[in-house]
Amino acid sequence: MTNEFIEINDVSVNYEINNLLAVSGLDMKIKSGSFSAVVGPSGCGKSTLMKILSGLIKPTTGNVKINNFEVTGPQNFVGMAFQNPVMMPWRKTLENVLIPFEILKQNKSKKENIEEAIKLLKIVGLGDFIDSYPWQLSGGMQQRASLCRALVHKPKLLVLDEPFAALDAFTREELWCVLRDLWIDHKFTTLLVTHDLREAAFLADKIFVMSARPGKITNVHNVNFKHKRDLKITYSEKFVKLTQNLRKEISNNRS
Numbered sequence: 001m002t003n004e005f006i007e008i009n010d011v012s013v014n015y016e017i018n019n020l021l022a023v024s025g026l027d028m029k030i031k032s033g034s035f036s037a038v039v040g041p042s043g044c045g046k047s048t049l050m051k052i053l054s055g056l057i058k059p060t061t062g063n064v065k066i067n068n069f070e071v072t073g074p075q076n077f078v079g080m081a082f083q084n085p086v087m088m089p090w091r092k093t094l095e096n097v098l099i100p101f102e103i104l105k106q107n108k109s110k111k112e113n114i115e116e117a118i119k120l121l122k123i124v125g126l127g128d129f130i131d132s133y134p135w136q137l138s139g140g141m142q143q144r145a146s147l148c149r150a151l152v153h154k155p156k157l158l159v160l161d162e163p164f165a166a167l168d169a170f171t172r173e174e175l176w177c178v179l180r181d182l183w184i185d186h187k188f189t190t191l192l193v194t195h196d197l198r199e200a201a202f203l204a205d206k207i208f209v210m211s212a213r214p215g216k217i218t219n220v221h222n223v224n225f226k227h228k229r230d231l232k233i234t235y236s237e238k239f240v241k242l243t244q245n246l247r248k249e250i251s252n253n254r255s
């Protein structure tokens with residue numbers, strides 16, 4: 001027994017279809033309630049890591065433990081959001097956010113689920129759009145809704161794979177603050193994959209840097225900025241230095 005929430009032990013993933021070793025010798029330890037970011041060169045296996053964590057694929061060797069239990073398939077205590085919001089176009093925003101309750105068995109009533117979904121939609125500024133269809137929302141609004149869908153069943157683990165990559169800089173920073181506030185209030189353990197080093201440094205307490213494929217962790221940075229963080233810190237010398245160091249490490253890992 002350990003007090004780590006997530007333990008990834010010497011994991012490798014070899015995709016059989018093309019005999020491609022995506023990650024190898026991957027080790028990570030993550031504490032409950034923490035916010036971690038994963039950065040690294042394109043194609044190094046970050047999304048593969050997220051899929052292993054959420055139980056969507058199984059490691060070829062090694063194991064992944066969450067709460068001391070080995071992950072052997074999709075988990076109901078995980079919430080996920082990806083680069084493209086993947087909303088169902090025939091469902092209104094509220095109905096899209098309610099999807100996890102249809103998949104997961106929960107004791108709560110439909111009324112309570114709807115209340116929870118509306119509460120979240122209001123927090124992210126979509127209170128007036130619950131009855132809109134996804135195609136009536138902007139990209140940023142769809143991403144907000146997708147964040148609500150990932151969180152509506154109160155997951156213990158939130159897995160985000162480049163959730164804000166497709167957004168303009170202003171909307172992206174706005175959503176950083178939305179995520180920051182939700183995390184401070186609920187302290188779900190969060191793992192965020194991003195190519196945006198400012199995003200990683202602003203949101204995370206720990207940043208894992210990955211090597212080129214086959215990916216493994218080459219460095220871990222502890223980020224010591226106090227919570228709740230203001231966007232102003234992104235202009236501080238310490239912050240800029242951290243993002244420069246990350247950039248250098250990733251550039252070295254590419255070559």
Ligand SMILES: Nc1ncnc2c1ncn2[C@@H]1O[C@H](COP(=O)(O)OP(=O)(O)OP(=O)(O)O)[C@@H](O)[C@H]1O
Nearest residue numbers: 015017018020022041042043044045046047048049
């Ligand atoms: N389902 C799959 N089948 C076969 N190969 C795959 C599959 N998924 C990913 N790969 C390969 O595994 C490697 C790692 O891919 P992955 O998507 O995990 O990288 P990534 O770090 O998320 O990249 P990016 O930063 O571009 O999103 C790549 O070479 C990719 O082609």
Ligand SMILES: [Mg+2]
Nearest residue numbers: 046047048161
């Ligand atoms: Mg990816």
